[in-house]
Amino acid sequence: QQGWEHTMSEDLVHFTHVPGAPRAIHETYKGMDSTTTPCSGFVTIDEDGRPCAGFRQCTSTKGVNGQPHRWDVPMELRCAYDDDMTEWGDSEMLFNVSFFRALPYDPPRPWIDTDGKWYMLVSLDACNDTHEHPCPAGGQVDIYRSDKLHGDGANWEKIGYMFREHRTVLGGNPGSGVEFVTSDYIGGLPGDPNNGLTRIFLNNVDGLKCCAGTTSYTVGYQEKPGDYFHIITEGGYKNGVGMIDWGAFTVNLTSNGTGVDALQRTWYQALSMMRTLGSEDANQVAHSSRKVIVGWNQYDLTNPKIPGKPAPSSMSIPRDLSLSPKLVLNQQFVPELKKLRLNNSLLAYNSSIIHAGMQVEVVASFVMSVNATTEQFGVSVLGCDDSMQAATRVVYDPMRGLLVVNATTQGHGIRAPVAAGPLDPLEDGQTINMHIIADHSYVVVIANNVTAVTRPVVPINDGCGRVSFSGVTESIQAKAEVYTLDSANNGELLPFN
Template structure:
């Protein structure tokens, strides 16, 4: 029936529950069921892109040069007209989106890469939600004044939508901020209304009572977590700020919140990113490391998400970590753009296992994860040490260079990798968030969990930023609590079936072009490893992609001697070959592996691959010519009647792909 009527019914029922914490989870489930019963929305058509972040495509002086639309209401400023004119100059003229400066044929057509993401600055997945059949991604855009809003009905094709949380002048309790929203979340409240939550990225003044440091100097970082809630189901019309709780800490940090959830006790919970020094009283030095590492502070409300019903209070630090997944590389800064999910498919504990995601500044900002349990709602995290590397791992290893002399030194797996080049050089898979489930509870709910990430590729060889959104990866758990990931099957809709080619011999090639899907299976590895060890030879094999002749290509493969999956794009401009561990144990574990599967998507400038659903790598490369679209095998011997049976056997399926995104920008 009528969607507004159903929302009113939800609101009446939920108001009767919200003051009874033990029934809160039933109320949340009721809201979820009513949203499930609502019909899926079609993708919007005839959208008016008035003063959207895609400035160059959709704005000119007649549509942008209006104060209320481009810069919001500046009537409270001393000189509103001059303030608005300065803002319009910045937003619509001086700060136009970047442009693709590489050859046009290299621009991705599968990855979503709108021009506004080519600007420098941060483009985290600031919030993500699936609502009434549509998947919404919000990417950070401090330099453009707010979040970029993209929507899809299939997790593959994305289009921009106008309307997202945007910067406004906020003066709550003495704060003074005209800043864009920082990374946060999008969640359904107790009534089933979509709300975006975050803190302002900056403020000239803190809230009253927390506006001085220990020396009496004025500080501006103590500002609250707020939500702004959408009044429409396309999530384009956002309301005024509603303030949940103040964030007042000793050290100036971003303090990104996680997506809130209702736990088994019926209360709302929210994590906040901090560092491990914020419960100390030491003098803060800007930029100084925190040897205690990063931490997550937990907050709780027994009476709902939003004011006036909510009663948010601090529970305490529930997780503190000073080590990264790589031995010898510490976590010395705050946690950043965190996410927290549970209810994963395959969980041997029936959905009780949870995964905490963080992004490590000391490792270029790439996304790491921890497999954890909580004994009860509000309890500290218990890292599950039997999972991955002592309970932690990386979502993508594309920024980890292989040590040049790793083979001669006998290094294996993670020991064969150098630390990443550092955050300014780009993080190829970072600041990720999950969506895809209509169940708004991403901790208790057992729906799909699909991760999307910011691919930050401003490496020195590209000169300027080439930011884009990753392909969707669905995450699950294996029986040993290994975190698994797989490209969403919806991507298979892009296959051009007549283009299918099968490669099994080293002399065979395929010509799919710049956009291709590769699914390669290499088997007979246990015998091949024994034979190679006896003969004293290395086992390094895989597929070459984006090739144009024998002198230029990018290789996707595995090196069994080093225990690594790798991407090597050095012949197409990338400064190093990157590797990721194939197994979490030693070489004896790898000798038991008889089959390795490589699933890869080639998209001009960007290549992503997942090996055995465990190890993922991404890497940007720059093919020199539009003809660089050949795929072939390497490191595999020709099979014939004289074969010994101890060589690697290959079966590789290749498809050319239809374009999905950025078509009009090519």
């Protein structure tokens, strides 16, 4: 039966499948006729402490009476009877949404703002009045307000639009003219110099012009609850926009630029639909609390090892989010992952290759003078023999100011094997820290707690478990701790419907 999947964890490392997530049911509210899966939505906690899931039906053969389109169905809520969310109550319809074309709406988790009222966003584009598609004005989120989440006292009303934007991290290059998708909205991040008032809008940017559907972020603020979202340009790259993960970008070999200007988009949706978890505090906007983000690792549309068969997808490795004093979004792997470390070895500049296995963590640092080298340097992982020719290289490119994951010898075969993200050029004596996790078919790196790149890889066999430095010379002070990792979640694959 179509619907959501539900997993539970007590440590952000080991996850257990739990039956009973919201499923497709026959909905006939006020003339609508839909028996389809719930689209992307949220789980929050209501005023009585009950977990409630919110979404809209992905499709419908008839819309609500009085609405112009068959897909005009309401935002709905189902609340659980138990804390583990295995049994759900009847659907409650919150408010109707009508749009000139069918969209999933993808509401982020609603929140109670500083005025004590509930707020909810709906992901759209900015052309409902003009009916242009693609939409030159870009994406838009509308904002709704209510005194209560649901039940007696709920009085949801549309205020207007909170944010619209067509520009992307690629600068003046406009977006693809489509809607915002699987948006998220958070505030109260650790480290925020504005006492938790800085807010982050996340969106998955389509691949026609940029980003292949991966998750961008924009740093900004609202002057008051329900108000417009204002961009803080210093908090991102171009246009105040950044990427949670740069796995959809590769090196633009025809560019003389550095950083973002040295990148071009690919068609590869490596890691997308990233949102924060709300288990510690369901109010991820107005409350200052821990912010842990996860997303969807899409290996590919087809399995390169089994032609014609779908490749497995997975949840990404959880990351903690925070803000720097300059409002740069920082991220790091959650510290709970350290419990998977089995043993460690120290990798020195001229050391022999370490046989660490295909589940490996590398914590590396590099110190160099600015003019020491123009060549790429870093770490090679998943090496298949001692020549390290068949390996994935995670390196810094000082000429282009890029963090590069080069899987040319272990590439997917369908998508670009090289992914890259901007990493500020080194100042004299500055340190580059790389935190790498390689897990069989994925390599993920976070550098300087800012730039992250995820790349799927295809090692030739199960013996590809060697680690070494790559391109490190005597002019670079390099060290690395290499950890073999225990298995965390090796259950059966869930069926994809």
